[in-house]
Amino acid sequence: MAYGITCTNTSGQLTLDSEGFLLGYLGKATFVSLTHASGDSIFSQAGYATYGFTSPGTGSIVCALGLRASGSSGARIESVTRTGSNTWSIRVIDTGTVTEGYNNLYWTNLTNATIYVWGVPSSVSGYGAALYNSAGVLTADLTKRPMIFTERVSFADNVMSTTMGSYVKPAIVGHTNSFHNLATDTGVGGTPWFNTQYKGVWEWDGSTTLTRGDILNTADHDDGPGLTTLGHAATSVLIIEANGLP
Amino acid sequence: MAYGLQILSNTGTLVWDSTTVNGGLVVDLKEFAPGVSGGVFSYPNWAGHSAFLITNDSPSLVSLSTSSGMPVVTVANSSTEGREYALAVL
Numbered sequence: 474m475a476y477g478i479t480c481t482n483t484s485g486q487l488t489l490d491s492e493g494f495l496l497g498y499l500g501k502a503t504f505v506s507l508t509h510a511s512g513d514s515i516f517s518q519a520g521y522a523t524y525g526f527t528s529p530g531t532g533s534i535v536c537a538l539g540l541r542a543s544g545s546s547g548a549r550i551e552s553v554t555r556t557g558s559n560t561w562s563i564r565v566i567d568t569g570t571v572t573e574g575y576n577n578l579y580w581t582n583l584t585n586a587t588i589y590v591w592g593v594p595s596s597v598s599g600y601g602a603a604l605y606n607s608a609g610v611l612t613a614d615l616t617k618r619p620m621i622f623t624e625r626v627s628f629a630d631n632v633m634s635t636t637m638g639s640y641v642k643p644a645i646v647g648h649t650n651s652f653h654n655l656a657t658d659t660g661v662g663g664t665p666w667f668n669t670q671y672k673g674v675w676e677w678d679g680s681t682t683l684t685r686g687d688i689l690n691t692a693d694h695d696d697g698p699g700l701t702t703l704g705h706a707a708t709s710v711l712i713i714e715a716n717g718l719p
Numbered sequence: 720m721a722y723g724l725q726i727l728s729n730t731g732t733l734v735w736d737s738t739t740v741n742g743g744l745v746v747d748l749k750e751f752a753p754g755v756s757g758g759v760f761s762y763p764n765w766a767g768h769s770a771f772l773i774t775n776d777s778p779s780l781v782s783l784s785t786s787s788g789m790p791v792v793t794v795a796n797s798s799t800e801g802r803e804y805a806l807a808v809l
Contacts, residue, residue: 488722494748593748
């Protein structure tokens with residue numbers, strides 16, 4: 474390079490480059506609302522929680538879900554959607570503790586998911602250091618805590634648990650990639666097929682075991698054919714030590 | 720440290736050390752509205768580096784192979800929800 478700055482770790486991997494973005498920690502999302510499970514005897518869908526975040530800038534954000542040390546209780550970030558120039562809506566699926574509705578679907582009664590948010594830099598702080606790329610775009614505000622990927626954890630096809638490192642407050646970026654479907658022929662006339670679709674949630678045992686659990690997301694009766702049965706596809710995710718993040 | 724770059728918090732705690740942190744520099748972020756396809760990431764500055772996508776969508780981290788020419792990744796969002804994808808290089 475003829476200008477700017479590049480840093481690598483001892484393995485030669487990029488860790489900083491003024492032409493790329495260094496994501497800075499922005500804060501936590503806040504709870505907005507709960508949506509109950511809905512539907513009827515033909516089709517029903519699990520509920521979810523919505524969180525909101527207002528960013529100091531208009532750039533994109535990356536969210537990490539704090540893992541609860543609760544064994545079989547799990548959660549997952551379902552979507553991150555921009556709702557305004559600097560406002561975001563984050564949908565969380567959570568097993569919670571309550572089932573309801575026509576097929577005993579879960580809805581979360583939990584409002585305490587922890588969602589950490591990082592974003593591209595939007596302004597300089599007036600102190601410290603900042604980096605700009607060759608186009609003059611601000612790419613790093615070195616006064617903000619950078620997003621650090623402590624490790625990448627992988628799951629093979631249909632493997633539900635794996636081992637990760639030891640953390641005080643782990644947070645996860647990524648999807649369980651676990652959309653498995655089941656179709657049962659009930660033999661009942663009219664709508665003989667009972668289809669269930671499951672979505673994965675992250676479960677942490679408080680130690681070093683990370684599990685992608687399943688929760689029933691939708692259930693429907695149909696006259697067929699039944700849904701194609703799907704397994705749990707391989708996935709990889711990032712783990713971040715969130716201890717100390719305000 | 721004898722080389723590299725460190726970042727300290729305002730209380731003096733080391734939060735980042737360029738020589739020891741895991742690789743994975745985000746070089747681009749893009750937002751995808753529901754159903755939008757054809758979003759393209761290109762990262763010619765980092766040709767030769769391995770790369771992956773960061774997303775809350777499925778699959779989470781996609782390992783990408785760089786070509787010898789212009790590294791380009793095309794992403795589609797088939798979901799009914801908005802998505803953000805970040806491209807990281809190692």
